[in-house]
Amino acid sequence: MSEKALSRFTQPISVPGRRLLHHVPLHFVLKKVTGGGQRAANHEIPLIPFIDFLLCIVLFLLASFSATGELPVDKNVQLPKAENVLDMTEAPMIAITGTQIMVDGVPAGNTRAIEEANRLQRIDELFNILKNKRELWKQINPGKEFPGVAVLQVDKKVPALVVKSVFQTAAFAGYPNISFMVGRLGGEGGG
Amino acid sequence: MAGIDTGGGHGKGRATNHEIPLIPFIDFLLCLVAFLLVTAVWSQMARINADARVPGPPKPDEEIEKQQKEKQLHVEMRGERKFQLVWKEGSTVVNTIDVERKPVKVGEDTQFPDLAKKIVDEWTANGSHRAPTDTKIDQAVLHCDNSTQFQDVIAVIDAIYKPQRDYTFAGAVKKIPAFNVTFAVN
Numbered sequence: 001m002s003e004k005a006l007s008r009f010t011q012p013i014s015v016p017g018r019r020l021l022h023h024v025p026l027h028f029v030l031k032k033v034t035g036g037g038q039r040a041a042n043h044e045i046p047l048i049p050f051i052d053f054l055l056c057i058v059l060f061l062l063a064s065f066s067a068t069g070e071l072p073v074d075k076n077v078q079l080p081k082a083e084n085v086l087d088m089t090e091a092p093m094i095a096i097t098g099t100q101i102m103v104d105g106v107p108a109g110n111t112r113a114i115e116e117a118n119r120l121q122r123i124d125e126l127f128n129i130l131k132n133k134r135e136l137w138k139q140i141n142p143g144k145e146f147p148g149v150a151v152l153q154v155d156k157k158v159p160a161l162v163v164k165s166v167f168q169t170a171a172f173a174g175y176p177n178i179s180f181m182v183g184r185l186g187g188e189g190g191g
Numbered sequence: 192m193a194g195i196d197t198g199g200g201h202g203k204g205r206a207t208n209h210e211i212p213l214i215p216f217i218d219f220l221l222c223l224v225a226f227l228l229v230t231a232v233w234s235q236m237a238r239i240n241a242d243a244r245v246p247g248p249p250k251p252d253e254e255i256e257k258q259q260k261e262k263q264l265h266v267e268m269r270g271e272r273k274f275q276l277v278w279k280e281g282s283t284v285v286n287t288i289d290v291e292r293k294p295v296k297v298g299e300d301t302q303f304p305d306l307a308k309k310i311v312d313e314w315t316a317n318g319s320h321r322a323p324t325d326t327k328i329d330q331a332v333l334h335c336d337n338s339t340q341f342q343d344v345i346a347v348i349d350a351i352y353k354p355q356r357d358y359t360f361a362g363a364v365k366k367i368p369a370f371n372v373t374f375a376v377n
Contacts, residue, residue, distance in 0.1 A: 047213055054220040061227035080342040081300045084352035084368065085237035118337070120376065151238060156300075156342035160335050163344065164376040171243035171376075178374070179238035182345055185297065 080156040081183040088151070089179065092133055094126070094166060095153040101166065103129045111162045120161065123169045130173035150175040239348055241333070241374040262319050264310070264331045264370065268292075268339060268347055274306055278317055288313065294346070301342055307350035314354040314369045323357040323364060331370040348372050 074097045095102045101109040101123065109125040130150070138146060150170050154163055167178055260281035267275040273292050278285040290309045294301045310331075320327045331351045335344055354369035 047217070051213070051217060051220065054217065054224060057224050058220060058227065061224065061231060064231060065227060078299075079236075080345040081297070082237070082239050082345055082349040082352075083302075084349055084355075085239050088236055088238055120337075154341050156340065156345075158341045159337065160339040160341065160344055161337035163341055164337070164374075167243055167374060168376045176243045177240070178243060179240050180345060180348070182237055182239050184235040184237045185300065185302075185349075 074153070077153060077155045078157070079153070079181055079183050081185040083185040085182060085184055086179070088181070089149060091147075091149040091151045091179070092130065092175070093151050093153055093181075094130075094170065096155065096158055096162060096166060098155075101126055103133070111158075111165075114162055114165045115159070118161070120165050120168060122172060123165060126166065126169050127173045130170055130175055134174045146174065147177065148175045149177045149179065151179045151181050153181045239345065239352065241348060241372045243374060243376065261330065262317065264313065264317075264329065264351075266306075266310075266331060266333050266347060266351060268333070268335045268343070270336075274303075274347070276309065276313060278313075286317070294343075301346045303346055303350045306347065307353035310351055310370075311354040318354075318356075318369060321356060321369075323359040328367070328371045329369055330373060332373045332375050334375045344374075348374075 074095060077095065077097050093102075093104050094108070096111060099111045099115075100107060101111060103126065106129065107125075108129045109123040114121055114123075134146060134148075152163070152166065152170075154166075170176075170178060262278055262280050262285065265275075265277040265279055267277065269275075271292065274290045276288040276290060278287075288309065290306050293303065293305045295304055314321075314329065318329050320329050333344070333347060333351065335347070351370050351372050352368045355366045356369045357364050358367040
């Protein structure tokens with residue numbers, strides 16, 4: 001639109017252009033604001049690339065989102081790694097840390113007696129806790145078949161005798177389907 | 192801010208020019224990023240299955256005599272030098288194969304690739320449930336010494352899960368492990 005055309009009518013809408021600080025009588029400020037200086041004082045924040053970047057982060061985090069949450073692993077426990085594995089499941093967690101046996105963070109016995117006796121034996125405290133958990137599950141889910149799944153979190157250096165004792169105790173308490181918690185060695189698979 | 196300008200907007204009715212509220216949108220995205228970062232799980236934990244062999248019949252509703260005796264692969268890891276793969280039908284030994292114990296270190300962990308390869312070969316030759324429509328899975332039983340370290344037990348279970356077969360379920364074909372592992376505690 002030309003200057004002549006604008007002058008003929010009263011225009012409520014003015015011609016777009018730089019407006020900020022135009023009435024300031026300082027010449028050098030006006031020069032800067034209008035872009036006449038070396039660098040303009042007004043800047044546009046590039047919002048579109050910023051939104052694209054945020055969307056990429058959101059998509060990545062959504063793709064790696066796990067609804068089951070992080071499983072608590074004791075810092076002293078070094079888990080073995082395996083290749084042909086399954087995703088984790090929700091089940092009672094039996095952890096063997098040092099000489100302590102824990103079920104979902106609650107102390108459930110000691111391995112010292114097994115190691116000293118050097119023979120397979122039932123761990124009564126663990127048995128009672130697991131049995132109570134099974135009965136509670138049955139009360140909460142009447143009519144449903146009990147899955148009998150428990151997850152064993154065992155340090156890689158623990159002798160098989162201790163693992164067998166815990167395994168057998170869990171089986172006697174109604175948890176014959178045991179999963180060993182391991183680290184992922186790479187590749188896919190279903191074990 | 193971003194807007195949609197159609198060049199009109201002088202007539203009656205609703206305005207055709209619109210401003211897109213980018214600031215609330217960015218705020219929402221930032222909240223979403225913060226929530227997802229806080230709840231993100233970075234550890235790569237997984238599980239490996241094994242069921243227990245406890246006294247009593249595995250199917251309590253059936254009599255022991257009526258249950259069909261299936262061929263099972265027993266993996267013996269007793270001793271330091273070799274593994275023994277034993278195919279059994281009930282208590283009858285069908286075949287015995289010795290596999291040299293050659294551990295391979297992967298970082299701090301151990302693997303037995305030779306054992307895994309032999310188990311794949313054995314299942315290909317002698318496995319009972321190989322058809323994709325077969326709902327049953329061959330059974331492997333792991334026996335080990337009481338002094339065996341847990342990481343070696345896991346390495347052998349990992350090797351037993353190496354052979355995989357097709358399984359058709361609801362029209363879709365997927366890969367499943369060829370063996371189900373039982374951990375013998377006796």
